[in-house]
Amino acid sequence: MQPCQCEEKWEQLEQIIDAHRGQPSALIEVLHQAQELIGYLPKQVQMAIADGLGVSLSEVYSVVSFYSHFTTKPKGKYQISVCKGTACYVKGSPEILERLEKELGIKPGDSTDDGRFSLEVVRCLGACGLGPVMMVNKRAHGLLKPDTAVEVLKSYK
Numbered sequence: 001m002q003p004c005q006c007e008e009k010w011e012q013l014e015q016i017i018d019a020h021r022g023q024p025s026a027l028i029e030v031l032h033q034a035q036e037l038i039g040y041l042p043k044q045v046q047m048a049i050a051d052g053l054g055v056s057l058s059e060v061y062s063v064v065s066f067y068s069h070f071t072t073k074p075k076g077k078y079q080i081s082v083c084k085g086t087a088c089y090v091k092g093s094p095e096i097l098e099r100l101e102k103e104l105g106i107k108p109g110d111s112t113d114d115g116r117f118s119l120e121v122v123r124c125l126g127a128c129g130l131g132p133v134m135m136v137n138k139r140a141h142g143l144l145k146p147d148t149a150v151e152v153l154k155s156y157k
Ligand code: FES
Pocket: 083, 084, 085, 086, 087, 088, 089, 123, 124, 125, 126, 127, 128, 129, 131, 133
């Protein structure tokens, strides 16, 4: 069974896997490329990668769950990235994240049921002077407080 409706993407995935066939050490690289291609890593994709590289599915799964960058769910229409780099952290990004989690009812790595928002944590967005910072898709929002972060969300609803 194919992980998405798009045959072309599945073919490209097979090419990525073929380029590293039988190379367990390429696992993270292949997962990165697969996620870039498809947008997330559903179970069928993980199975194909495990099979192609010669690693167990549980090994693939543990790598996918260890790195917050990887996600097994499709990203939302609006992808929220909250910075927890040092500068943002000391300026209050944990409180921002906590408030957004509560508001959206999801944890980092997850998407809302309506497919509107997904949430992730990142390390330094290169705008430390504006911390705490979050990105919504490609747009940065800085000097946030928990309340203003929620206001930003509302502007995307
Ligand atoms: S630490 Fe958040 S932008 Fe640099």
